[in-house]
Amino acid sequence: MTIKVLGSGCKSCITLADNTKAALKEIGLDAQIEKVTDFSEIASYGVMSTPALVVDEKVVSYGKVLKPAEIKKLLERLM
Amino acid sequence: MQMIWDFFQQQILGMKWLNELIGGILSLIGLDINTRIGGSVQFFIYDSIKIFVLLSVLIFIVSYVQSYFPPEKTKKILGNVKGIGANILGALLGTVTPFCSCSSIPLFIGFTNAGLPIGVTFSFLISSPLVDLAAYILLMSVFGVKIALAYVVVGIALAVIGGTLIDKMGLESYVEPFVRTGKNVDIESPELTRKERLLYAKDGVLEIIKRVWIYVFVGVGLGALIHNWIPSDVIQKVIGENNPFSVLLATIVGIPMYADIFGTIPIAEALFSKGVGAGTILSFMMAVTALSLPSIIMLKKVVKTKLLAIFVGIVSIGIVIIGYLFNYLQLYLGF
Numbered sequence: 001m002t003i004k005v006l007g008s009g010c011k012s013c014i015t016l017a018d019n020t021k022a023a024l025k026e027i028g029l030d031a032q033i034e035k036v037t038d039f040s041e042i043a044s045y046g047v048m049s050t051p052a053l054v055v056d057e058k059v060v061s062y063g064k065v066l067k068p069a070e071i072k073k074l075l076e077r078l079m
Numbered sequence: 080m081q082m083i084w085d086f087f088q089q090q091i092l093g094m095k096w097l098n099e100l101i102g103g104i105l106s107l108i109g110l111d112i113n114t115r116i117g118g119s120v121q122f123f124i125y126d127s128i129k130i131f132v133l134l135s136v137l138i139f140i141v142s143y144v145q146s147y148f149p150p151e152k153t154k155k156i157l158g159n160v161k162g163i164g165a166n167i168l169g170a171l172l173g174t175v176t177p178f179c180s181c182s183s184i185p186l187f188i189g190f191t192n193a194g195l196p197i198g199v200t201f202s203f204l205i206s207s208p209l210v211d212l213a214a215y216i217l218l219m220s221v222f223g224v225k226i227a228l229a230y231v232v233v234g235i236a237l238a239v240i241g242g243t244l245i246d247k248m249g250l251e252s253y254v255e256p257f258v259r260t261g262k263n264v265d266i267e268s269p270e271l272t273r274k275e276r277l278l279y280a281k282d283g284v285l286e287i288i289k290r291v292w293i294y295v296f297v298g299v300g301l302g303a304l305i306h307n308w309i310p311s312d313v314i315q316k317v318i319g320e321n322n323p324f325s326v327l328l329a330t331i332v333g334i335p336m337y338a339d340i341f342g343t344i345p346i347a348e349a350l351f352s353k354g355v356g357a358g359t360i361l362s363f364m365m366a367v368t369a370l371s372l373p374s375i376i377m378l379k380k381v382v383k384t385k386l387l388a389i390f391v392g393i394v395s396i397g398i399v400i401i402g403y404l405f406n407y408l409q410l411y412l413g414f
Contacts, residue, residue: 008184039380040257043188046264048150050182059266063149063177064279 198246333366358405
């Protein structure tokens with residue numbers, strides 16, 4: 001499973017990455033979180049409101065700082 | 080009818096009762112509100128509470144509405160319209176789409192790759208920070224219905240005309256090349272339940288308060304200073320109706336400043352009470368919200384200097400024209 005956090009490095013993007021880390025830890029999943037900060041790469045996902053969360057190259061959430069519990073639910077549904 | 084409306088505007092939106100209550104309490108604890116210090120304290124407490132209450136209620140409503148218009152959806156809607164209709168729709172959608180200057184770049188790239196003319200994108204970018212429901216209601220509480228409504232109309236007109244001019248000038252090639260390398264990708268906008276929208280609205284309120292509280296306090300502080308410490312005739316001399324450069328000055332001072340409309344309201348309120356023309360005040364507010372150094376620096380990453388300069392130029396000139404127009408209307412037509 002590859003997980004990416006899209007965002008230009010603003011505060012909410014960092015929070016989203018941290019929350020994702022926490023969610024991964026809780027379900028005991030060992031996956032790398034990659035931070036995508038390049039604007040053209042962010043846009044290539046069709047995302048216009050950051051931060052966004054991408055799991056296995058699919059945009060699962062955008063324009064929202066998800067809480068760890070929400071990310072957990074999302075990941076469990078995708079597994 | 081008029082009486083009910085006045086009551087609504089002054090007591091519910093303007094919270095005049097709160098001002099009297101605070102005045103009463105301050106007098107009780109022995110602070111004379113007719114002195115400068117007492118008056119400043121009263122203005123500061125009253126205005127801070129009023130703005131935070133209005134801000135919370137308004138942002139909640141606005142965020143709820145915005146949850147229906149994520150930019151990804153706006154992009155799809157705009158892709159189906161052509162010509163000036165697209166500029167008008169872009170300006171209107173700008174008023175309801177959630178927007179923060181930190182996502183202006185991905186938004187710009189997304190719109191461009193969807194094949195939208197840059198003028199439409201600029202119509203959106205002008206109206207988005209300038210006009211929204213919250214601004215309208217706040218203006219109504221300070222200036223009354225007519226001026227608030229006129230602000231919204233001229234704000235949208237500025238966005239439509241500005242965007243159309245940029246279109247007509249054929250500046251498509253002044254967009255940085257990397258912007259166009261991507262392809263258009265549409266992503267699903269998830270349907271939200273009412274509970275999710277309410278949650279989104281609540282998060283919106285918290286996020287915005289966290290972001291703007293400092294501007295509100297600075298704004299209220301400056302407002303209190305203007306209100307009680309700077310004599311009316313000094314203010315009149317600098318930006319009063321007899322100074323033909325008042326609007327120009329207000330615009331130039333406002334452009335580099337970066338603040339939310341909520342931070343500018345207390346300053347506007349104080350200036351208005353000192354008899355400064357509505358047009359001069361509106362120019363200042365528009366310049367502060369529509370253009371700012373951070374947003375210009377952001378845009379510089381996706382457009383070339385010439386296009387950026389034209390954009391800033393058009394918006395500034397538009398704001399100055401609007402300012403003089405309002406002052407004229409107020410002075411000669413008793414608007």
